[in-house]
Amino acid sequence: xxxxxxxxxxxxxxxxxxxxxxxxxxxxxxxxxxxxxxxxxxxxxxxxxxxxxxxxxxxxxxxxxxxxxxxxxxxxxxxxxxxxxxxxxxxxxxxxxxxxxxxxxxxxxxxxxxxxxxxxxxxxxxxxxxxxxxxxxxxxxxxxxxxxxxxxxxxxxxxxxxxxxxxxxxxxxxxxxxxxxxxxxxxxxxxxxxxxxxxxxxxxxxxxxxxxxxxxxxxxxxxxxxxxxxxx
Numbered sequence: 319x320x321x322x323x324x325x326x327x328x329x330x331x332x333x334x335x336x337x338x339x340x341x342x343x344x345x346x347x348x349x350x351x352x353x354x355x356x357x358x359x360x361x362x363x364x365x366x367x368x369x370x371x372x373x374x375x376x377x378x379x380x381x382x383x384x385x386x387x388x389x390x391x392x393x394x395x396x397x398x399x400x401x402x403x404x405x406x407x408x409x410x411x412x413x414x415x416x417x418x419x420x421x422x423x424x425x426x427x428x429x430x431x432x433x434x435x436x437x438x439x440x441x442x443x444x445x446x447x448x449x450x451x452x453x454x455x456x457x458x459x460x461x462x463x464x465x466x467x468x469x470x471x472x473x474x475x476x477x478x479x480x481x482x483x484x485x486x487x488x489x490x491x492x493x494x495x496x497x498x499x500x501x502x503x504x505x506x507x508x509x510x511x512x513x514x515x516x517x518x519x520x521x522x523x524x525x526x527x528x529x530x531x532x533x534x535x536x537x538x539x540x541x542x543x544x545x546x547x548x549x550x
Contacts, residue, residue, distance in 0.1 A: 321381040322393040322502050325489050326400045333407035342414045344407055347537065349544065351406065354536035359398030362529060365452065366390060374449050374509045381502040398529075404485065405530045406537075409478045421473045429476055434461050437524075449509040453524045460528055460535070469538050475531060486526050487518065494518050 319327070337344040369375050370389045382391035412419055421429075437458040444450040464472050494517040495501040505519055513520040 320383050320393070321498070322377075322391065322493070323383055323396075325492060326393060326396055329404045329485065329489055330400045333404045336411075337407065339411075342407075342411050344410050347406075347410065350537045350540040351403070351533075353540055354533045355399055355402055357536055358402065358529065358533045361532075362398055363390075363395065366394060369449065372448070373506055375503060375505045378500055378502055378504060380500065381498075401486075401489070401526075402529060402533045405482045405526075406533055408482050408485075409475065409530070409534065412478045412481060413474055419474065419477050420470065421476055423470070423473065426470075426473045426476060430461050430464065430472060434458055437461075444511065447509050447511065449505065449519075450511050450521050453521050453528060457524050457528045460532055463535065464531070467535060467538065471531075471534055471538060475534065479527060479530070482530065483523070483526070487516065490518050490522055490526070491516050494522070 333344075336342070367388050367390060370377075377391050377394065379391075382393050385392040387395055437454040440454040441451050441458065444454070492498060493502040494505075494514075496517045501517075510519045510521055515523070
């Protein structure tokens with residue numbers, strides 16, 4: 319099995335099996351999760367395709383299946399199902415087992431504003447770096463949208479995200495060249511800041527944050543829509 323596909327299988331197998339854990343019962347979220355994955359995945363895939371065509375990044379054929387769909391390997395398409403599923407599962411597990419794990423509103427607002435300011439400054443100063451500018455702009459927009467969300471999702475997510483980063487760093491570290499001879503995913507250095515944590519471009523942390531948070535935000539939206547539908 320190709321390395322990229324092996325990493326995805328390893329990422330999804332435990333969350334998939336434990337989705338039926340009696341305390342979490344994550345499977346009950348599937349009706350709102352899968353529409354969110356489709357919408358968010360479509361958005362990010364379009365960006366991925368554009369980036370791949372523009373050689374902003376690319377994929378090492380030695381590490382994927384070779385099955386190509388619109389310029390990208392099959393594994394990259396699966397990425398937007400596997401990684402968000404596993405990450406959202408972690409968020410829900412922590413929420414179920416540690417319900418008190420939630421930040422005060424004031425601290426949440428401060429963190430949000432700081433991230434938004436940093437993102438805005440980064441977009442302005444890095445507009446010539448496509449990968450950097452695009453994803454810092456996306457996180458800026460998503461956090462702006464979160465200002466209208468009353469679910470206190472961010473109050474939890476700011477605490478669960480550091481835990482989500484643990485498997486992310488392992489998987490994305492390998493994808494970007496840690497512990498292997500070459501990169502699974504390569505980046506055009508002219509399109510990123512060049513700042514890396516281990517082998518991971520700092521932009522990928524913004525990418526991950528935006529990908530997971532947008533899914534969670536859409537899940538909340540669909541939950542409200544479906545609740546109104548069934549109540550009416």
